[in-house]
Amino acid sequence: MAIGVGRTHGAAIAEINVTPMADVMIVLLIIFMVATPAVLTLQDLDERLRTALESRREPTLLVLAADDVSCARLVAAVDVAKGAGAVRIGLVER
Helix, strand or coil, rough: CCCCCCCCCCCCCCCCCCCCCCCCCCHHHHHHHHHHHHHHHHHHHHHHHHHHHHHCCCCEEEEEECCCCCCHHHHHHHHHHHHEEEEEEECCCC
8 A cells, every 4th residue: 555645535536547558559450469470470371372373374273272271261262362373273083
């Protein structure tokens, strides 16, 4: 308990508690740190696909996903491929 100089007993304290705001900022920092590598890898994929598809006569792409890849990541990769210029995209099954 802090002792305030010049305060009367029972008076309201008009100070802002910044602890909840700091907690929220730390959580947001962690979320952005986790989400950033996924964004960077999709950007790298876009650049690599653009350079690979430019040299082809017919921009066709076959996708073989690993077993541990989620459907959401697969759909995101297919969207990146379409944006990079792939006209035909095929999914390969093992």
